[in-house]
Amino acid sequence: MRAPLDSDTRLMANRPWITARDLHANPDLEIPADATLTPLARDLVRARGQEPRRADSAGARREALVVANWKSHKTRAEARAFAAGLAQAQATHGVQLVVCPPFTALDTLGAALAEEGLAVELGAQDVSPHGEGAHTGEVAARHLVEVGCRWVIVGHSERRYAGEDDALVARKLRVSLDAELQPILCVGETLEERKAGRAESVVSRQLEVALAGVSAGEVGRLALAYEPRWAIGTGLTPTGTEVTELLQHIRRRLVAQLGEGGAAPAVLYGGSVKPKNAAELMGLPGCGGALIGGAALDPVAFAAIAAAC
Numbered sequence: 001m002r003a004p005l006d007s008d009t010r011l012m013a014n015r016p017w018i019t020a021r022d023l024h025a026n027p028d029l030e031i032p033a034d035a036t037l038t039p040l041a042r043d044l045v046r047a048r049g050q051e052p053r054r055a056d057s058a059g060a061r062r063e064a065l066v067v068a069n070w071k072s073h074k075t076r077a078e079a080r081a082f083a084a085g086l087a088q089a090q091a092t093h094g095v096q097l098v099v100c101p102p103f104t105a106l107d108t109l110g111a112a113l114a115e116e117g118l119a120v121e122l123g124a125q126d127v128s129p130h131g132e133g134a135h136t137g138e139v140a141a142r143h144l145v146e147v148g149c150r151w152v153i154v155g156h157s158e159r160r161y162a163g164e165d166d167a168l169v170a171r172k173l174r175v176s177l178d179a180e181l182q183p184i185l186c187v188g189e190t191l192e193e194r195k196a197g198r199a200e201s202v203v204s205r206q207l208e209v210a211l212a213g214v215s216a217g218e219v220g221r222l223a224l225a226y227e228p229r230w231a232i233g234t235g236l237t238p239t240g241t242e243v244t245e246l247l248q249h250i251r252r253r254l255v256a257q258l259g260e261g262g263a264a265p266a267v268l269y270g271g272s273v274k275p276k277n278a279a280e281l282m283g284l285p286g287c288g289g290a291l292i293g294g295a296a297l298d299p300v301a302f303a304a305i306a307a308a309c
């Protein structure tokens with residue numbers, strides 16, 4: 001079992017992960033061009049008036065966010081094996097990796113990633129819209145924070161299929177922000193809606209309701225994922241033009257709704273992202289990273305997609 005590497009060792013090992021702790025310990029720290037910053041470290045860098053790397057079509061600079069959604073897959077033993085595999089696969093610099101396992105594997109995966117010296121962050125796939133209380137079966141935001149989650153997926157299409165409406169998604173976004181989690185808000189249309197020419201209006205409605213209560217100070221903690229519902233788990237992907245149109249539409253809606261701050265959140269693409277199509281999808285203008293289901297169950301494929309970002 002390997003002990004977590006401290007930041008000096010990480011830098012010496014040519015794996016320049018920069019955490020908020022590194023920046024607090026050394027406020028004058030020179031940030032290497034290929035460094036990966038944790039979200040908190042990115043906030044600190046921005047507060048210094050600098051911007052972390054990666055330019056998108058809007059001219060905003062950010063590092064790619066690459067998120068694994070394991071859905072209802074993997075035991076704790078398999079989560080440990082994934083962390084070991086990812087360490088072997090030498091996941092790339094310059095991207096922020098997040099893994100969202102089932103609730104039952106959060107704790108184990110967090111420990112395994114730390115033991116491997118990987119600055120991969122933990123996310124949950126869902127959150128209760130309530131605080132703690134008499135809500136049988138629900139997992140509250142506070143409990144996610146306690147097991148080390150920084151991120152939480154909100155409004156995934158498989159939750160929407162299970163009956164979540166926009167108002168419920170908005171409540172989940174609110175409790176996540178209140179708990180200082182970073183929500184990844186998923187939006188996207190069904191095939192019928194796309195065929196009816198309603199993709200943009202459906203996404204606009206989803207954004208409008210979910211983001212209604214988000215303040216200017218909270219925008220920087222948000223990420224968005226455009227996931228056409230018909231592309232999830234099907235092997236189908238929209239054309240590059242269709243993805244670009246929707247990514248740009250989402251950015252315009254964010255700015256219209258949230259003002260200047262709407263330029264800040266990363267907008268990811270999700271839906272049948274695989275190593276073979278990742279470079280093309282990730283190279284589209286305005287694409288800030290990927291939300292990956294099936295392909296992210298394999299650490300080698302996950303690392304290959306990250307390398308394409």
Ligand code: PGA
Binds near residue numbers: 069234235272273295
């Ligand atoms: P998929 O899933 O990559 O298996 O299509 C994407 C998702 O569920 O976010």
